[in-house]
Amino acid sequence: MVFATRGRRNGTTLEEVASRAGVSRATVSRVVNGSPKVSPDVRRAVEAAVSELGYVPNRAARSLVTRRSGSVGVVITEPSGRLFSDPFFPRVLRGISGALTARDLQLVLLMPASPADTTRTADYLTGGHVDGILLVSLHGDDPLPDRIARAGVPFVVGGRPLRTPAASFVDVDNRGGSRSAVEHLIAGGRQVVATIAGPADMGAGVDRLAGYHEALSDAGIEADPRLVARGDFTQESGAAAMERLLTARPDIDAVFAASDLMASGAMAVLAAANRRIPQDVAIVGYDDSPVATSVTPRLTSVRQPIEEMGHERARLLVDAVEGTDPVQRRVILATELVRRASSAGRRVP
Amino acid sequence: MVFATRGRRNGTTLEEVASRAGVSRATVSRVVNGSPKVSPDVRRAVEAAVSELGYVPNRAARSLVTRRSGSVGVVITEPSGRLFSDPFFPRVLRGISGALTARDLQLVLLMPASPADTTRTADYLTGGHVDGILLVSLHGDDPLPDRIARAGVPFVVGGRPLRTPAASFVDVDNRGGSRSAVEHLIAGGRQVVATIAGPADMGAGVDRLAGYHEALSDAGIEADPRLVARGDFTQESGAAAMERLLTARPDIDAVFAASDLMASGAMAVLAAANRRIPQDVAIVGYDDSPVATSVTPRLTSVRQPIEEMGHERARLLVDAVEGTDPVQRRVILATELVRRASSAGRRVP
C-alpha cells in the first residue's frame, strides 16, 4: 500500500486519551460528546488529556455507529447560462456555509453537469451519505425532489418549488418585489409598462410576473400580452426580449426586467433604438447585482437578502435533520427597491 | 433515539449481498472494488445480487478501514468584496466538481468567514477528514498552506502562491495576458498607458502588474510610478484608482485594469471627467466577465479558461492524492485577448 504512512497521520484515538486520563473509552466519549453524566474532576482530566494529545474524533467511526454522516448535500442544478454569469450563488453558498459550520455540519457540494451526473448525484444523496439536502435553484421538471422525498431524506428547496410535494422552502418575496418595482414605474408617470419575465418553469419566473400583473391591475391598467416577453435571466435573452417588445409595442415607456442581466441586455437594445433612459423609457431590474451599478445610467433594482436566504435555508434544514421540527415550513424574506437613475420619474413620484 | 427509524434507511449490507449471491463478504468486496481476482461467474452472480438489492457501499465503514475519506476539501477564503461580485467562483467550482466526480471524490466546501472559522477549518482539514485540499484564491498572509503542508495533506493552490513552500499550483498566464493587453494598447497608438493593478499580496495582482511593465519596457517606454494605482479588484476601488491616476497624470490616454470590475469603475470616472472612450482614453479589463459586455462601450478584456482552471486543479490534486505523482507541479494556462470597442486604436493596429 502506497498510502500506509500517510494514513497514520492522525493516530490519536479514544483509547489513547482514555488511558492517559486513567478512565475508560466510554467516559472519554461522554466528555467529548458533552454528556452531563460525568463528574467535574473526571471531565477536567479527560479534557486535559484531549488537548495534550490533540485528539480529534474520527468522523468515519462515529458515523458508522450513529448512522449520521454529519454532512449535508447542497445541490446546484443550473443548466448553464445563469450559473456562469450570476454572482448570486457564491453569496447563497456563503450564507449556507455559515449556518452549517455553526452546527458542525459539513457542506458537500454537488453540481451535476450531465444527465448521467444527475443520476449519480441522486444515488449518492439517497444512499444515506448525507443527513439532509439543500436544493438550490430548482427547475420545474427536476426529478430530484421526488426521489429524495421518497427516500425519506430531509430536504429544503431554495425558491418556491412549482410542483414539489410538501417541501419546506425559503424564498424572497418575488411577487412583492416585482410589484413594488412596477408600482414605482407607474408612480413615475409611466403608462405603457412592459416586462421581461423569467422562465415559466421556475418559481422566481412565475412569481415575478404575477407581481407585475398585480401592480397593473391595482392601478387599473389593463394587461396586454404584447407587453410580456420571456427570457432566461441572461443578458442575451434580455436583449432578444427587448427587440420583440419594441416591435410589438413601439410606444413602451417603461420596462421591468426580472433580472439585472436581462435589464442590461434590454438597455443596450434601447440605446441602439435611440430611446433615452430614463427620459423615453424607464427601466427597473431585479437582484441588485454588480451589473446594476456598472451600466449607464445606473439601474434601479430589487434587492434581495441573498446571504440571509442561504442562512435561512440551512437553518430550516438543520432543524429538519435534528428532528426538532418535522413539519413543513415556508419562509418568505422581504425585498427592497433600490432607486437609481434608470427609472427617474416623469412627474415627481 | 429520535432517529432510530430514519437511520434504517439503507439497510443493505455487504453481508446480505454475500448471502444472496452465495459467497463470502470478502468476495463481494472484491467485486465491488473491481479486483481482478474473481472468476467471471462469481462476479456475475455478485453483480446480480448487488443490483437486485440496490446495494450501496457504506462510505463510513469503508473510510474507517482504508483511512481515506473519499473527499477533498475546497477552501475559499475571500475577505469580502471580490467573492460577492465576481462571477468567477461558480465556474471554477463547476470545473473542480466535474473532475472530482469523475474520480468519485466528494467535494467538501469550506468558506471560513471569521478568524475563528479559519482555525476550525484548519483543524478539520488537518484532522484527516479529507484526502486532499484545494486552496482557491490564496492571499499572501494566509496561514493555511503552512499548516496543511506540515500536516502532510496533499494540496494544490489556485493561482501562483507568493510564498507557499513547494506547492503544486495551476494558474493562468497572468503576466502574458496583461502583456498582450498592454501591447494591444500601444499598438493602437497610445502613448501614456496607466494601469490599475490588483492587490500586492496576491499572485494575480503581482503578475499582472509585471506583465504591464514588461510590455512597456519591450516597447521602449519608460515606466512612471504615477501611472500605477492599486485596487482590490472591486468596482469601487477601480473608480478610486482612476481618480488618483487622473490627478497624477491628466494626459493618460489608455488604462489597463487588472479586473473588469475595476475597469467598469474606472470607466464611470472617465465619463464623469468628460473623457471619451476610446477616443480620448482606451481601456482594457481582465477576466472577460459579464460586466465586460454590459458597459458602454463594450470592454476589451483578457479571457481566462476558468473552468479549465478548476478542472486542472482538481486533476493535479487527484494525482497527488492517489500518489501517482508526488512531485510538485505547475500548470500555466493560456489567456486570450477579446477585442471590443473600448480599446479601438487611434491608428490601425
Add this chain to the structure above:
DNA sequence: CGAACGCGTGAGAGCGCTCTCACGCCGACC
C-alpha cells in the same frame, strides 16, 4: 437498620467494511 434508588463509571458488543492469511482445488512438471 435494611432495602431501594440514583449516580458515575466500565466492560463489551457491535456498526459495515477491507485485507491478510490460510486453505482447497486444479493443472503442470519431473
Add this chain to the structure above:
DNA sequence: GGTCGGCGTGAGAGCGCTCTCACGCGTTCG
C-alpha cells in the same frame, strides 16, 4: 503418480467509535 505452484475463495481480525447494560458506591426512605 506425486509434488509443487498458482489461483480463487473464505474465515476472521480489526478500523475507532457509541451505547446498552451492569456494577459499585453513597444516599435516602420506610
